[in-house]
Amino acid sequence: MRLPRPAPGTGRWWVVGGIGIGLAVAYVIWLGLGLVGAVRPVVTGFAVSSPSSASIEYDVHRPAGVAVRCVLTALDVRKGRVGTLEDLIPAGPQTSVHRSVSLRTSALATTVVVDSCVRVD
Structure with a gap:
């Protein structure tokens, strides 16, 4: 079965769409390669035991x-x-790696977060 020819003047939009799809695929590949070898923390829990102490559990x-x-x-x-x-x-x-760490605090804490994790050379 033969496909009908596109209407005159629509060929340009097929080219623009193809270029757009190509750029989108290149962007997704670039994002994926940027995550290879990345260090990523995930907080699994925290507790505030007193006004001067808090703890956090996290995975790296x-x-x-x-x-x-x-x-x-x-x-x-x-x-x-x-x-x-x-x-x-x-x-x-x-x-x-799973970590459990206690922090001393100067006042009552309501949450504990991982601000950053970086490689050490």
Whole structure:
């Protein structure tokens, strides 16, 4: 069965659409390659045990053999910083590492977050 010919003047839109799809595919590939070897933290839980202490549990996903430094921050009800700690995770063969860390706080915290995790050279 033969397909009908496109209406005159629509060929230009087929070219524009093809270029658009090509650019979209290139963008998705670029995003995917940017995530290869990335360090990614995932908070699994936190607890506030007193006005001077809080704890956090989190997983770090990293390439094997890479040391990581994470900055943990306890925040109060107004999102003010009431405690901070650097957690150094040594290099090892594991690609996922679970951490449980306690922080000292200067006031009652309402949440604990992982501010950043970066590779250590």
